[in-house]
Amino acid sequence: MSSYDGKKLGRLHRHLHSHLPSDPELRVKALESLAVEKGLVAQETIDTWIEMYSEKVGPMRGAQVVARSWTDPAFRERLLADAGQAIKEFGYEGHATEHLKAVENTSDTHNLVTCTLCSCYPFALLGMSPLWYRSQAYRARAVREPREVLKEFGVTLPATAQIRVWDSTAELRYLVVPQRPAGTEGWDEDALARLVTRNSMIGTDRDLRVT
Amino acid sequence: MSSYDGKKLGRLHRHLHSHLPSDPELRVKALESLAVEKGLVAQETIDTWIEMYSEKVGPMRGAQVVARSWTDPAFRERLLADAGQAIKEFGYEGHATEHLKAVENTSDTHNLVTCTLCSCYPFALLGMSPLWYRSQAYRARAVREPREVLKEFGVTLPATAQIRVWDSTAELRYLVVPQRPAGTEGWDEDALARLVTRNSMIGTDRDLRVT
Amino acid sequence: MDGPHDLGGKDGFGAIDIDAPPFREDWERRQWALSKNVPSGPNTIDFWRHGIENMDHAAYLTQPYFIKWCLNEIAHRIDQGMFTMDEILTGIPESRTDPPASPLDMEGTLARLRANNVDFRTQMATPPAFSPGDRVRTLNTPVSGHTRLPSYARGHEGTVIAHHGGHLYADAGAQGEHRGEHLYTVEFTAAELWGSDDPDSNCLDLWEPYLVRA
């Protein structure tokens, strides 16, 4: 049974931090070895999971969803109404996507996603989060000075455009739907998906380049 | 001229922190050597200052002031009206005492002093501050859970007594005047002063022991 | 809690390293996979978060991201009685009640990933106190336990822009209590939160107990 005692966990953290070897690799190895020895997980499962996250799960999933919303008006409506449900059409559901919300950029508005209290992210849809998303600097600054943050990512917004910064404080997760770039009329979903960058779906990229 | 640019100072801090030797003794030596070489201070002055703070300036100053307030009602009035002025009668003025306030404990009230934003303290009157006063734990906790903090110092207050926690946010400094212990009738100022602990003048001690 | 994790709006953090990849080291990948594949026991996601929040401030700010996860995974297993402290420090299991776990193939891991999709909605017996368009004010009292109202949004007025029905309440969940509260998205102007002149806003998902009518 769990103690549900945060201070006790804090003491365990301190004890582990001072008694485990300081090399991060050895720390993870200690956990993995014991979990395998105890029959909680098979080492091969860890390897397969890593392969899955490197080959099957990543920003290309979100890009596909965005591209379909550009080409299929009915899907776009379903996505905006309940994104968590809509991505199940692709089989892209998984951890942290059941309560997904899609927020669309327009010429006057821009959306930026963060999680100031930890680092919530729609993993099953976008893959592992970029390190900057989990950084203390991004978490501290995105909510307070989003325009400065966007400048560091090379994005400059008109002064009159509104930025909405979404802080993922509950179990809702956010997918930014960037604007479809001009000059892509008639492109198919796969071609469009290749234009959608990971950062554009978090909000630290805006004008997609037609390549 | 000073830049008055906090971010520039932050950059200087980072640069110094990563380029100076990490041994604290060598860091201080680097500052001292250059200050002496540049004619800003004589090494002997540093030595004398240390001797002064170890022999002439310390909690015994505050204790003398407290003892006089117990024995001399007119002085007590002057102390409560303007403690910064009153301690000049002893020649105890110095850094961080011009705007001193004396706050008296009673049977129903207790005073506790802290500085949450840095570690302001009436140095010239009480000597160097104890390490716990400057600790992050004390600064974080004293304002929020003063009763828990007092317990750690061995002080338990009746539930009905009021604690006033003084956070030294401006240039006012606070001297807690503890209650005169019973059984000291007729004692002279010097004998009384020996009963006054440093912690009782900060508020982490309360009932003085008659020894 | 007003712990080291409550970073929103804090000053003194410098440039963002925008080029770092999601994983830099193999052990980071392994920790990520471990966290998602080892049975988590009875804990709630919010008690898991609360474990990290209770790290020492300096350790929180200096330890690598996945090491915080690693220490937290271990701390939770010990707290639940799945591991002992001795076992993790020596690497030698004192007891082994279960047979080795069967490996999952790619289809198996993909299926587990999809199964990780957890629904946090709850049925509510009481009607919501607020509706979209309502002006609300957040509470301005610190909470020592786990809570999801960041300090930067305390004591501020905003507008409800969405009601999501009942969702498992994080503050209760971190104490092992599975109950829902009405969840809303509340939008605050940058002027209100930061004194900013920009036309921007901050949107937060907040449970009803955090809010009063403005």
Place this chain on the structure above:
Amino acid sequence: MDGPHDLGGKDGFGAIDIDAPPFREDWERRQWALSKNVPSGPNTIDFWRHGIENMDHAAYLTQPYFIKWCLNEIAHRIDQGMFTMDEILTGIPESRTDPPASPLDMEGTLARLRANNVDFRTQMATPPAFSPGDRVRTLNTPVSGHTRLPSYARGHEGTVIAHHGGHLYADAGAQGEHRGEHLYTVEFTAAELWGSDDPDSNCLDLWEPYLVRA
């Protein structure tokens, strides 16, 4: 600023080491003496404080107290042009315009100590906005520069218990501007700040620009 120094009321700090002496090491004594004996140049005490507030959060939490002072003293000297970065890193002065300083004897240091007694009062042209007994509310907007309204006391109602006349205003002083504002002591109940049931209170010394009438 919402920097690492704003510790009041934060959770996650453990037991207080009540037995540690004021100084543990000789270099601590030397740094203390240096800070008080090397001419501080044109800086204000508040710009000095602001230097430490601008340290990295992790460094602020992990560096020894007097090392923060040491780094800050050096940073200020460099900022003022008294030292160059090269001089402090090499230990070799590039220029030496002044003769060696004359040593002070005990009487001299005692006199200097007394002379360190600085009066922060200013004459005010405007009458105070508040009087003892008035109910006031603190602002709830973060300030990026130096300020002396701690985050735990923002957006809260209290009672003015004293008016101290004009005092040099810390927020302006940290920008090199020497002007006064009316200074008050404001008492907040523990119930108001912390939701506590205890009959306790917190008293803070706050300048008029931090306050509005409640």
